[in-house]
Amino acid sequence: MFFTYIGRELRRRMRQSIFIAIGLALGIGLVITVTAASAGVKNAQASVLHSLYGVGTDITVTKAPAAGSTGNGFGFGFRQSIGSTSRPKAGSKIDNNTLSAGGTLASLASSNVTSIAKMDNVAAAAGGLTLNDRMISGTVPALNFNGGGGGFRNGSSSSGSGNPSSFGANFNINSFTVNGVDIANGELGPLSTGKVSSGRTFTTADNAADVALVDSSYATQNKLKVGSTIAVGNSKNAATNFKVVGIVSEPAGDNPADVYIPLGVAQSLANLKNDVNTIYVTASNSGDISSVASSISKAVPGSTVTDQNTLASEVTGSISSAASLANNLGKWLAIAVLIAAFLLASLLTMAAVTRRIREFGTLKALGWKSRRIVFQVMGEAVAIGIVGGVIGVGLGFAGVALVNKFSSPLTASLASNTTGSATPGGARQFGGGGGFGGGGGGFPTSGTSGGNPFRGAFSSAARTAGTVTEHLHAPVTIGVIIVAVGLAILGGLIAGAFGGWRAARLRPADALSKVA
Amino acid sequence: MYKLTNVTKDYPKGRETVHALRGVNVEIPDGEWMAIQGPTGHGKTTLLQILGGLDRPTSGSVDFDGRDLARTRETAMTKVRANSIGFIFQTFNLIPTLSAQENVETALVPLGVSGASRRARAAEALNSLGLGDRLRHLPGELSGGQQQRVAIARALVKEPTVLLADEPTGNLDEDTRDEIIGLLEKLWQDNGLTLVIVTHDSSIARRAQRLGTMRNGKLTVKQTV
Numbered sequence: 001m002f003f004t005y006i007g008r009e010l011r012r013r014m015r016q017s018i019f020i021a022i023g024l025a026l027g028i029g030l031v032i033t034v035t036a037a038s039a040g041v042k043n044a045q046a047s048v049l050h051s052l053y054g055v056g057t058d059i060t061v062t063k064a065p066a067a068g069s070t071g072n073g074f075g076f077g078f079r080q081s082i083g084s085t086s087r088p089k090a091g092s093k094i095d096n097n098t099l100s101a102g103g104t105l106a107s108l109a110s111s112n113v114t115s116i117a118k119m120d121n122v123a124a125a126a127g128g129l130t131l132n133d134r135m136i137s138g139t140v141p142a143l144n145f146n147g148g149g150g151g152f153r154n155g156s157s158s159s160g161s162g163n164p165s166s167f168g169a170n171f172n173i174n175s176f177t178v179n180g181v182d183i184a185n186g187e188l189g190p191l192s193t194g195k196v197s198s199g200r201t202f203t204t205a206d207n208a209a210d211v212a213l214v215d216s217s218y219a220t221q222n223k224l225k226v227g228s229t230i231a232v233g234n235s236k237n238a239a240t241n242f243k244v245v246g247i248v249s250e251p252a253g254d255n256p257a258d259v260y261i262p263l264g265v266a267q268s269l270a271n272l273k274n275d276v277n278t279i280y281v282t283a284s285n286s287g288d289i290s291s292v293a294s295s296i297s298k299a300v301p302g303s304t305v306t307d308q309n310t311l312a313s314e315v316t317g318s319i320s321s322a323a324s325l326a327n328n329l330g331k332w333l334a335i336a337v338l339i340a341a342f343l344l345a346s347l348l349t350m351a352a353v354t355r356r357i358r359e360f361g362t363l364k365a366l367g368w369k370s371r372r373i374v375f376q377v378m379g380e381a382v383a384i385g386i387v388g389g390v391i392g393v394g395l396g397f398a399g400v401a402l403v404n405k406f407s408s409p410l411t412a413s414l415a416s417n418t419t420g421s422a423t424p425g426g427a428r429q430f431g432g433g434g435g436f437g438g439g440g441g442g443f444p445t446s447g448t449s450g451g452n453p454f455r456g457a458f459s460s461a462a463r464t465a466g467t468v469t470e471h472l473h474a475p476v477t478i479g480v481i482i483v484a485v486g487l488a489i490l491g492g493l494i495a496g497a498f499g500g501w502r503a504a505r506l507r508p509a510d511a512l513s514k515v516a
Numbered sequence: 517m518y519k520l521t522n523v524t525k526d527y528p529k530g531r532e533t534v535h536a537l538r539g540v541n542v543e544i545p546d547g548e549w550m551a552i553q554g555p556t557g558h559g560k561t562t563l564l565q566i567l568g569g570l571d572r573p574t575s576g577s578v579d580f581d582g583r584d585l586a587r588t589r590e591t592a593m594t595k596v597r598a599n600s601i602g603f604i605f606q607t608f609n610l611i612p613t614l615s616a617q618e619n620v621e622t623a624l625v626p627l628g629v630s631g632a633s634r635r636a637r638a639a640e641a642l643n644s645l646g647l648g649d650r651l652r653h654l655p656g657e658l659s660g661g662q663q664q665r666v667a668i669a670r671a672l673v674k675e676p677t678v679l680l681a682d683e684p685t686g687n688l689d690e691d692t693r694d695e696i697i698g699l700l701e702k703l704w705q706d707n708g709l710t711l712v713i714v715t716h717d718s719s720i721a722r723r724a725q726r727l728g729t730m731r732n733g734k735l736t737v738k739q740t741v
Contacts, residue, residue: 001618001631004614005611009613012612012613358607358609359611359612362605362609363611365570365603366603366622366623366626367598367599367623367627368626369594369626370594372626507570508565508570508571512609
């Protein structure tokens with residue numbers, strides 16, 4: 001009788017039932033779409049942060065150079081670049097290869113790595129050096145500057161055949177990025193996401209050896225292979241030949257260094273013995289990240305401690321706007337529509353009960369308990385809610401499909417590293433053929449869900465800031481569907497409760513005296 | 517069966533009070549057929565509702581088989597209605613979305629009768645009233661007389677001791693009216709029911725054993741036979 005009565009009654013007021021169901025469906029569909037979009041933006045953010053920052057590293061510690069200093073990096077001006085304080089004589093041949101930190105990160109003592117590793121709730125800590133190798137070669141011309149001659153010509157291997165009166169035209173400059181890698185802590189640092197496509201990776205025996213791994217793209221561009229030799233400079237402008245022992249490929253979209261050498265060797269070449277300029281830290285678990293970051297700030301005064309949340313707050317661009325839109329406007333819009341749908345369902349259910357007062361009065365006269373009548377009304381409302389939920393799930397899937405199909409790619413940018421607070425390497429610009437995230441448009445689309453994006457392998461794209469593009473993929477999970485259907489049933493229950501309360505309050509005589 | 521002692525019923529109506537029943541005293545023995553007549557608005561339906569436990573008096577007592585319905589809690593009252601009292605209404609009051617058989621079944625639902633047994637008893641009740649071929653028809657597909665017979669079947673399927681009818685022929689034509697009243701009379705005789713009918717129709721009232729007249733909330737009773 002219960003289900004028969006429900007089915008017949010809903011059929012009798014089919015139009016109203018459909019109207020209520022559609023109202024609920026719109027609310028449910030919006031909840032699903034907004035939740036999925038929000039999750040998609042979150043995943044995109046995590047993917048961006050992964051690309052920019054690194055997976056596996058929870059915290060990085062850097063230090064901004066003192067104001068007015070160039071840190072350990074290149075200075076401005078030709079003389080500084082060639083390590084000279086006086087103007088070289090015309091006709092002098094210049095052939096310098098300098099390895100230095102680049103000027104945007106100051107040094108940190110290696111002892112900080114040890115002390116951080118010993119802190120509570122720290123699983124591992126590793127130091128690293130992010131360096132730039134710059135080669136300048138050419139012949140010093142007679143000093144006859146004209147307007148355009150102040151700069152360098154990059155990336156050319158010619159001996160300078162331009163206007164002899166252009167100073168810069170007489171020199172070639174090439175540069176590439178070098179990462180000093182802590183071999184003992186391979187799970188942290190720039191190589192942890194890399195896959196060796198040829199040769200081998202570092203072993204502990206390589207700690208003091210002049211061996212290098214080369215990024216596969218750089219190797220292809222410069223025709224390097226396992227067994228090749230690559231010249232890496234030092235602080236005294238001389239070069240050391242390194243043997244290439246392996247070619248490493250980083251995941252698509254990452255911005256890896258061009259060359260990796262053992263940390264100790266890098267420190268020696270760059271005259272940064274016992275120094276690092278980035279410390280990578282992994283917390284014991286994600287709940288400890290904030291406390292570990294706080295402890296590090298106290299232990300290493302003057303340092304910039306960056307964790308996931310700090311970096312996320314520095315990410316700008318349309319991804320931030322999308323996140324804000326989904327989390328604020330989207331969430332509240334979905335809640336408002338859902339509340340409106342619940343209210344509408346409740347009001348229409350109460351109106352339907354009012355129209356059926358004589359019917360319910362008759363049932364009471366027949367001996368039906370109020371509770372039974374309330375259940376009947378609630379059953380009808382829940383049935384409408386379920387229908388609304390099913391339609392709503394369909395609308396939600398459709399909405400998500402539209403979002404995935406028509407949403408513009410999201411962009412994310414990191415602020416320039418004026419304070420050293422950004423990712424390791426910050427907003428450093430690399431000249432020559434070095435990449436500045438130029439190929440970085442191909443970041444992987446988000447497929448991650450949940451989990452700490454900083455756990456796992458590290459991508460050295462974190463060393464370069466800039467803009468990355470991420471395509472939004474809004475996922476619909478079983479959990480969201482269950483919640484949505486639950487909301488629909490809740491809507492039915494609320495509506496039924498209002499209507500049932502109305503029906504239960506009636507005295508049979510009052511009900512029978514009402515005009516049908 | 518029934519003993520009403522000084523029963524009054526007052527309704528607020530705006531700023532005034534309507535005295536629907538004023539000190540009604542009556543006894544209705546088991547198995548009696550009593551008709552209640554009177555002008556509209558003088559308390560006939562109110563009296564019937566109080567007899568059926570659909571409403572409570574403002575004061576007085578309504579003794580029904582040793583239980584004072586005026587002081588019985590609603591849950592217990594619901595049980596009394598479910599088991600002992602059958603109602604027939606002027607407008608039939610059938611559930612429009614349920615078939616004739618399902619409408620009769622609604623009277624058995626509060627008694628916890630199983631689905632199969634309910635269907636069987638409902639079919640039998642309708643069959644006995646000549647509606648065996650109308651079991652699956654909705655009320656809208658039945659004539660007035662047929663609808664009232666479905667209502668009668670619904671009232672009697674639970675084998676009540678009391679049958680209360682409020683203008684059962686009010687919405688029927690003359691021929692159907694005679695048919696329904698004849699049916700009620702036969703059922704009263706066959707089942708030994710206590711039958712109370714509210715009616716405007718004197719020809720119906722004359723067929724009862726006793727006639728009560730409601731005027732301005734007061735009841736006077738006389739034998740018809």
